[in-house]
Amino acid sequence: MNVAKMIDHALLRPELTPEEVRQGCAVAARHGTASVCVRPADVAPAKAALHGTGVLVGTVVGFPHGSTPTAVKVAETRAVVEAGADEIDVVLAIGLLRGGEHDAVRDDLAAVVAAAEGRVVKVILETAYLTDEEKVHACRLAESAGAHFVKTSTGFAPGGATLADIRLMRATVSPAVEVKASGGVRTLEALLALYEAGATRFGTTATEAIVAEQAALERGERPAVPSPGAAGDY
Template identity: 40%
Template sequence: MTNSEILSRIDHTLLKAQASWEDIQKICAEAVEFKTASACIPPSFVKPAAETFKGLNVCTVLGFPLGYSLPVIKIREAELALKDGASELDMVINIGDVKNGHFDKVLEEIMLIKKTAGSKILKVIIETCYLTTDEKIRLCDIVTEAGADYIKTSTGLGPAGATLEDILLFKEHIGPKVRMKAAGGIRTREDMVKYLEAGCDRIGTSSAAVLITSN
């Protein structure tokens, strides 16, 4: 697998609270130059990034990183992000609803946001580090039923990130139209290849520089 092939599957990510416009411009310029799948950036930077970097596939986040904002807030975030020029949305589910067994609420929220997203890509972050195996399997079913485009392992800001075991579990339980994104703790070329070979369609990482500098 070549560096270019790997880069084409990477969401080049910068979601640090202290990120400046200068930092965001660097990430976006790299995403354009090295043809990454997208640049994943905070909502407040979507509009200037989309206006500055024509043709860039801009990804942003909803309910990030804890997921417990009300559905109406996430929907409004989605509406504004799309208006500002985002092409992809990565939403965080309400993990409290999962723990309370309110899977109907989780399903409804994802469905509403996918309706808002329309033809734009929606990725659903389930934050696997907080979940049991049974909860992960149930969420594979829910993400599939809701019509989301991707199931995503992690925010990268929880106590743990992606694992190959979770990707293999997803692979067994998601529907045929749902793709997988691994994120959190994926920092080496070797790890990126492992996740892609395991079936991931996307990788979220802030460590694409290991490929860029050797390209």
């Protein structure tokens, strides 16, 4: 199994410089990740940096709180599509979901899916703030809105991906919808456990460490233990 092909290399921390984004794109290209996930303003330069590599460019909409009006999410989606984004990770309207306004949540997501014009849309639930019942509602609303993935976290909330949440999300959506784990995915062991639970894509800043762990294991060596991450570290 080539784990790099399941990784969205995350470049979302607000303090990243243009040079650091370019360096992050180089990491993704070197390891052949599924994609990079960059801030909206970084889509065009990331697209240029990754031209010809096969690495997709993803970005975020309504990030990180999900509370921007639908019209703003739609405008943001159209702007990043025009800039060259291949995939869109959108934060659902967390407060509306918790308030039981399910139609509004679904309509908000459906508008983003329409604006994405066929590109892959991943819906971020931000599971740290939700009950299990709310997670189930969120998954069902995302699927009914036409999303391609449901995703655990932004990386900026108090908690990230858990095995229990991945199992719940996988059991809730149909086979047509995939599950992305993000938030705290910093070791090969964690990634593989989440894969076994049902995730097929992984958002992480620890791409190099995870790939190095896999290479070390394939050589029969004991991999180094990565240091703990900080807020914004997938």
